[in-house]
Amino acid sequence: MVKQTAVTQETQEKMDHLDRLEAESIYILREAYKNLGKLGMLWSIGKDSTVLLWLAKKAFYGHTPFPFIHVDTTYKIPEMITYRDKVAKELNLDLIVHTNQAAIDAGMNPNLGRLLCCGALKTEGLNQVTKLYGFDGLIVGVRRDEEGSRSKERVFSERNKEDKWDYTNQAPELWNQYKTDFPKGNHIRVHPLLQWTELDIWEYIQRENIPIIDLYFAKDGKRYRSLGCAPCTSPIDSHASNVAEIIEELKNTTVGERAGRAQDQADTYAMQKLRKEGYM
Numbered sequence: 001m002v003k004q005t006a007v008t009q010e011t012q013e014k015m016d017h018l019d020r021l022e023a024e025s026i027y028i029l030r031e032a033y034k035n036l037g038k039l040g041m042l043w044s045i046g047k048d049s050t051v052l053l054w055l056a057k058k059a060f061y062g063h064t065p066f067p068f069i070h071v072d073t074t075y076k077i078p079e080m081i082t083y084r085d086k087v088a089k090e091l092n093l094d095l096i097v098h099t100n101q102a103a104i105d106a107g108m109n110p111n112l113g114r115l116l117c118c119g120a121l122k123t124e125g126l127n128q129v130t131k132l133y134g135f136d137g138l139i140v141g142v143r144r145d146e147e148g149s150r151s152k153e154r155v156f157s158e159r160n161k162e163d164k165w166d167y168t169n170q171a172p173e174l175w176n177q178y179k180t181d182f183p184k185g186n187h188i189r190v191h192p193l194l195q196w197t198e199l200d201i202w203e204y205i206q207r208e209n210i211p212i213i214d215l216y217f218a219k220d221g222k223r224y225r226s227l228g229c230a231p232c233t234s235p236i237d238s239h240a241s242n243v244a245e246i247i248e249e250l251k252n253t254t255v256g257e258r259a260g261r262a263q264d265q266a267d268t269y270a271m272q273k274l275r276k277e278g279y280m
Contacts, residue, residue: 037136048141
């Protein structure tokens with residue numbers, strides 16, 4: 001009887017934690033919709049942005065009042081594109097797919113340098129689509145625990161007219177009091193998942209039974225822990241073939257989430273340099 005009570009209490013604490021995270025994210029989504037003008041949501045096909053899609057549907061009662069944006073470098077893992085198109089059709093998403101075609105036509109590719117390629121195909125591509133569609137705000141599924149430069153972010157994070165991010169000058173956000181009044185012409189990155197951890201994401205996927213791309217599940221002793229472009233993303237050694245096994249694996253790992261991402265290895269401050277210029 002004591003053992004059963006302990007398990008129940010542990011389960012309840014986990015549910016309470018996920019409920020708090022969910023409620024905070026939904027609040028942020030609604031604050032952004034109320035205050036920021038024309039919004040778009042980035043959807044990279046990965047676990048975080050798929051959870052964000054799920055939360056958006058909850059926040060707006062099954063309707064998503066903004067388009068979803070996928071910046072396609074043309075080098076993505078092929079299964080990601082197949083999954084993107086399948087889910088977009090099933091959920092009837094207003095999906096914008098944008099490629100920096102001028103850079104592709106000029107021969108841009110990862111062999112020219114990871115940071116150079118990411119800058120051209122991801123950063124410039126995202127900045128292009130922001131201006132092309134006149135977005136005042138972009139909702140993004142980044143988390144503070146994922147990577148060092150993201151830990152410097154705010155929930156409502158300003159980019160200037162040149163899409164630059166000044167990580168040295170961030171407004172305080174105390175007691176969920178968010179700054180939502182920004183100069184016209186700047187665009188705002190909104191981060192509803194900033195307080196979540198990788199483990200939170202997977203426990204929420206498990207709780208909500210969220211459909212997720214199967215690249216995350218092990219095949220022949222390998223699985224992807226983070227998704228990106230095929231030439232720059234490597235799978236990890238793993239036998240976790242379902243969500244429960246991934247959760248158990250994460251509780252015992254000492255390896256960083258982005259260990260398989262080549263651009264992170266190219267430079268100690270690679271992501272900070274890219275994000276300063278407008279990278280997601």
